[in-house]
Amino acid sequence: MTTKNIYRPQTKIDYSSYLYILPAFIFYILFVLFPLGDTLVTSFTEWNGISEKKWVGLENYSKNLSNKKIISSIKHSFILIIFYSFLPIIIGLLIAGIMIRVKIHGMATYRAILFLPQILSMIVVGISWRWIYAPKGPLNSGLDFFGLENVSRAWLGSFDFALPFVGLIGTWVMFGFTMILFIAGVQKIPSELYDAAKVDGAGAIAEFLNVTLPNLRGEIIVALIFTVTLALRNFDLIYITTGGGPGTSTMIPSMFIYKKAFQMNQVGSASSLGIMLTLLIFTLVSLILIILREKK
Amino acid sequence: MKKIFLLITSVFMLSFASNAAETLRILAEAGDEATITEAAAQFEAANPGVKIEANFLGWDDFMATIKLKMADNNPPDLAHGNQGFTVDGTLIQSGLVISLEKYADQYNWKKQFANGALSEFMWSDDGSTWGSGSLYGISPVAEDVIVYYNKDKLKSLGLSVPTRFSEFENALKVSKDAGELPIVLGGADGWPIIHVWGLVEGAYVNPEQTRSWIFDASNVQFDTPNRIKAANKLADMANAGYFGSDSLGVGYDDANAMFINGEGVFNLTGTWMTADFNSGMGDNVGAFAMPTWNGGVAGGGSFALPWHISSKSSNPDLAAKFLNHLMSNEFVDDLMGVGRVPAQAPTIDPTSNLQAEVIAASNALVGDNAKTFYTDWATPGMYDTVTQELQKVIGGVASAQDFIDAMAAESIN
Numbered sequence: 001m002t003t004k005n006i007y008r009p010q011t012k013i014d015y016s017s018y019l020y021i022l023p024a025f026i027f028y029i030l031f032v033l034f035p036l037g038d039t040l041v042t043s044f045t046e047w048n049g050i051s052e053k054k055w056v057g058l059e060n061y062s063k064n065l066s067n068k069k070i071i072s073s074i075k076h077s078f079i080l081i082i083f084y085s086f087l088p089i090i091i092g093l094l095i096a097g098i099m100i101r102v103k104i105h106g107m108a109t110y111r112a113i114l115f116l117p118q119i120l121s122m123i124v125v126g127i128s129w130r131w132i133y134a135p136k137g138p139l140n141s142g143l144d145f146f147g148l149e150n151v152s153r154a155w156l157g158s159f160d161f162a163l164p165f166v167g168l169i170g171t172w173v174m175f176g177f178t179m180i181l182f183i184a185g186v187q188k189i190p191s192e193l194y195d196a197a198k199v200d201g202a203g204a205i206a207e208f209l210n211v212t213l214p215n216l217r218g219e220i221i222v223a224l225i226f227t228v229t230l231a232l233r234n235f236d237l238i239y240i241t242t243g244g245g246p247g248t249s250t251m252i253p254s255m256f257i258y259k260k261a262f263q264m265n266q267v268g269s270a271s272s273l274g275i276m277l278t279l280l281i282f283t284l285v286s287l288i289l290i291i292l293r294e295k296k
Numbered sequence: 297m298k299k300i301f302l303l304i305t306s307v308f309m310l311s312f313a314s315n316a317a318e319t320l321r322i323l324a325e326a327g328d329e330a331t332i333t334e335a336a337a338q339f340e341a342a343n344p345g346v347k348i349e350a351n352f353l354g355w356d357d358f359m360a361t362i363k364l365k366m367a368d369n370n371p372p373d374l375a376h377g378n379q380g381f382t383v384d385g386t387l388i389q390s391g392l393v394i395s396l397e398k399y400a401d402q403y404n405w406k407k408q409f410a411n412g413a414l415s416e417f418m419w420s421d422d423g424s425t426w427g428s429g430s431l432y433g434i435s436p437v438a439e440d441v442i443v444y445y446n447k448d449k450l451k452s453l454g455l456s457v458p459t460r461f462s463e464f465e466n467a468l469k470v471s472k473d474a475g476e477l478p479i480v481l482g483g484a485d486g487w488p489i490i491h492v493w494g495l496v497e498g499a500y501v502n503p504e505q506t507r508s509w510i511f512d513a514s515n516v517q518f519d520t521p522n523r524i525k526a527a528n529k530l531a532d533m534a535n536a537g538y539f540g541s542d543s544l545g546v547g548y549d550d551a552n553a554m555f556i557n558g559e560g561v562f563n564l565t566g567t568w569m570t571a572d573f574n575s576g577m578g579d580n581v582g583a584f585a586m587p588t589w590n591g592g593v594a595g596g597g598s599f600a601l602p603w604h605i606s607s608k609s610s611n612p613d614l615a616a617k618f619l620n621h622l623m624s625n626e627f628v629d630d631l632m633g634v635g636r637v638p639a640q641a642p643t644i645d646p647t648s649n650l651q652a653e654v655i656a657a658s659n660a661l662v663g664d665n666a667k668t669f670y671t672d673w674a675t676p677g678m679y680d681t682v683t684q685e686l687q688k689v690i691g692g693v694a695s696a697q698d699f700i701d702a703m704a705a706e707s708i709n
């Protein structure tokens with residue numbers, strides 16, 4: 001590529017330009033940086049939300065790390081990454097790959113329909129799927145119709161199935177986003193590359209692997225960061241569908257943060273878990289960026 | 297411009313006018329909306345110049361925010377709390393609510409109830425010990441966990457109302473064998489299983505023992521032989537399929553809807569459901585207090601949410617006066633009218649068979665001093681532990697001993 005930087009390198013910084021970002025920056029400080037700093041300070045204290053904060057150092061952190069329920073909730077989050085991130089990316093890539101080969105009439109309509117879950121409120125999504133998965137809901141009625149009475153069950157009440165089935169809701173929500181992202185990405189791939197591939201005798205699969213996939217690297221990174229972050233910080237979907245149950249089988253760290261802060265009077269401990277979750281997300285996002293970075 | 301000026305002036309004057317009257321601000325959990333609306337209208341009529349501003353929040357929102365609202369610089373004068381260290385204890389420890397001793401004497405609240413009946417509202421003044429000390433809250437409403445049953449089904453199964461726990465177990469077996477769902481349970485929500493556990497626990501454990509554990513969980517033994525026996529009973533009931541195979545996938549509201557629509561023989565839940573069952577099932581629903589192993593009665597249950605007066609209230613006397621209106625003999629019948637079970641004996645006859653049976657069950661529990669509150673009151677973390685562990689027992693992935701061990705560990709946590 002021979003794109004030229006059309007901007008001249010600046011030698012002098014014009015400080016007045018900072019004035020333009022000042023209003024937004026004030027909001028950012030007030031509603032992001034200040035609460036983050038406050039949470040960090042609170043995480044080193046014992047605090048019930050209204051009393052005086054009592055400094056306890058790293059005690060909240062060490063307690064969290066030795067709490068088996070919290071550790072298992074982090075494991076659940078990693079399982080959810082498969083459903084919230086990997087599956088939607090695979091499905092999105094497949095749809096984008098098919099679109100290149102097959103021209104479907106009225107594609108814009110299908111695309112809008114497939115994107116729909118993405119714009120629905122998670123509350124709506126959660127309540128709808130709770131109904132779909134209910135013991136007498138449509139899923140079980142369908143299974144019964146095909147004579148699969150042995151398979152049908154209370155999906156969200158099952159210790160074995162609740163987590164993957166909540167995960168599948170996440171897949172349903174997220175694949176519209178990855179699909180749109182990848183379709184947009186595919187459209188910017190120069191058609192010469194596909195022509196060249198055809199000349200070289202590449203079939204659909206070879207074309208996908210050698211042309212489409214490498215050219216979507218940037219989009220895949222964005223999709224990964226977005227969906228992995230969502231999988232780890234997800235709260236509303238679990239809260240609405242299972243509340244972390246049955247038992248602790250769908251418990252995730254953000255549910256613990258909520259319960260500690262609002263049910264158990266442990267705001268300090270909740271803050272420490274919040275900071276730990278932030279660090280975990282930050283680490284994973286950094287790893288994604290490092291591993292998938294374009295090698296120069 | 298002139299119009300805007302007029303508007304501003306009139307708004308200012310209006311707000312001034314409403315400040316001139318005495319305003320009582322109330323924040324209540326939504327379950328009491330009908331009660332408070334009724335009482336407020338009566339109180340305003342009887343006390344000209346008094347205006348009541350009541351706000352209501354659904355359970356989850358209420359419990360998540362009540363402490364912060366009471367800690368606010370301009371809190372409501374009168375508000376619900378919740379029994380236990382999590383809400384009431386914190387409010388008292390932080391000095392956000394006042395002792396009601398003075399008003400209890402003035403209005404004779406304590407004489408309305410048996411000795412010790414108000415212990416769930418009693419705290420040491422530093423909020424560190426619970427179950428004795430000063431009166432910090434009061435409620436005119438009783439909430440008991442009892443057994444509702446489908447009359448037609450019980451009759452067609454050839455069963456009668458059990459008078460011992462073993463008879464209840466037999467009724468479950470007969471129901472199951474006949475292809476009926478013995479107990480309808482909304483286990484997906486977790487907390488309804490606490491009510492079931494409370495009744496099974498009560499069938500074997502002395503209520504005095506359970507109450508003292510709830511008041512002082514870290515110092516009173518949980519894993520007593522009788523309680524282990526009760527836990528085994530619950531596990532046996534779950535393993536025998538008495539709750540059906542889907543109960544952990546059914547929410548509380550759905551379970552009650554199933555019961556009203558004729559599914560399930562028994563429903564172990566609270567008296568707050570009486571009005572709904574009555575209107576949904578008519579004469580086909582009955583109620584009794586759970587019998588114990590030796591023929592007494594057992595029940596979870598307590599007073600409804602306590603009313604507290606804010607320590608920042610500018611007019612605590614007015615708040616207490618309104619509270620006394622709720623507690624008064626005159627209001628007892630109105631409580632029945634809005635479908636609540638009054639903690640004091642009503643003067644009018646029950647309006648339905650079901651209400652008569654519910655009041656009889658409630659009276660039996662009071663008479664035997666058999667109310668055992670709710671397990672989750674014991675510690676701030678107990679709600680999570682008990683709901684999670686009970687779901688495991690109901691789902692068959694944990695044994696009775698696992699449940700007992702987890703509960704004992706949470707007690708001393």
